Amino acid sequence: MNIALIDDEAAILENVRKCVExxxxxxxxxxxxxxxxxxxxxxxxxxxxxFDILVSDIDMPDMGGLELGRRIHEEGGGPYLVFLxxxxxxxxxxxxxxxxxxxxxxxxxxxxPSILRQLIDRVxxxxxxxxxxxxxTSKVRVYYKDIIYIEKEKGAKxxxxxxxxxxYKERISLKKLSEELVSEEFIxxxxxxxxxxxxIASMKDGMVQMDNGARIFVNRISLKKIKEQISLxxxxx
Numbered sequence: 001m002n003i004a005l006i007d008d009e010a011a012i013l014e015n016v017r018k019c020v021e022x023x024x025x026x027x028x029x030x031x032x033x034x035x036x037x038x039x040x041x042x043x044x045x046x047x048x049x050x051f052d053i054l055v056s057d058i059d060m061p062d063m064g065g066l067e068l069g070r071r072i073h074e075e076g077g078g079p080y081l082v083f084l085x086x087x088x089x090x091x092x093x094x095x096x097x098x099x100x101x102x103x104x105x106x107x108x109x110x111x112x113p114s115i116l117r118q119l120i121d122r123v124x125x126x127x128x129x130x131x132x133x134x135x136x137t138s139k140v141r142v143y144y145k146d147i148i149y150i151e152k153e154k155g156a157k158x159x160x161x162x163x164x165x166x167x168y169k170e171r172i173s174l175k176k177l178s179e180e181l182v183s184e185e186f187i188x189x190x191x192x193x194x195x196x197x198x199x200i201a202s203m204k205d206g207m208v209q210m211d212n213g214a215r216i217f218v219n220r221i222s223l224k225k226i227k228e229q230i231s232l233x234x235x236x237x
Contacts, residue, residue, distance in 0.1 A: 006056040038063040058085040
């Protein structure tokens with residue numbers, strides 16, 4: 001897995017690196033990258049380099065951590081975000097962009113190792129959950145966490161996976177696929193959809209909006225099932 005660290009102060013960045021390195025064991029198979037500018041990290045992401053966990057300072061010149069977090073959140077499918085800050089007032093805003101955790105720098109050595117361990121273990125689990133999609137001679141590995149939703153139009157022979165990295169097709173029924181996707185993330189709803197509850201942005205007036213902007217209309221019974229599935233999924237994290 002790939003973990004990135006960002007802080008504009010070299011001395012603090014080195015302290016963060018040591019804190020992270022002390023928690024990593026060889027079995028984690030971690031690649032660690034450090035940056036002093038959020039722009040450099042963002043450029044790497046835009047060039048296709050994928051990160052699993054990002055530990056970033058919030059208060060930085062040019063582009064701060066919260067602005068970086070917003071850009072990552074808008075793209076979807078980005079790394080887990082852990083923010084470091086010296087200022088308590090950033091807490092509320094960090095939650096708006098769905099940061100996994102925010103840590104005061106004074107508490108870093110106490111809190112960061114356990115949070116990092118939780119995330120490393122989660123990423124390791126996620127990397128074992130995937131589906132091979134395609135023909136017998138050409139298959140693509142699609143991770144469950146990247147699947148936003150799956151749809152099948154009426155009368156169509158193929159279902160379509162809508163993911164954070166593009167769309168993929170497979171010839172299988174939605175019912176059979178829902179039985180094979182062994183994960184609390186997914187729920188089969190009416191109108192030919194399986195949705196990933198971890199990618200739900202909002203639910204209102206019989207409509208579920210996914211974090212890529214797609215809107216899926218559901219009935220009242222399905223909406224109740226979705227809410228129960230979200231509670232189950234979050235309870236098992």
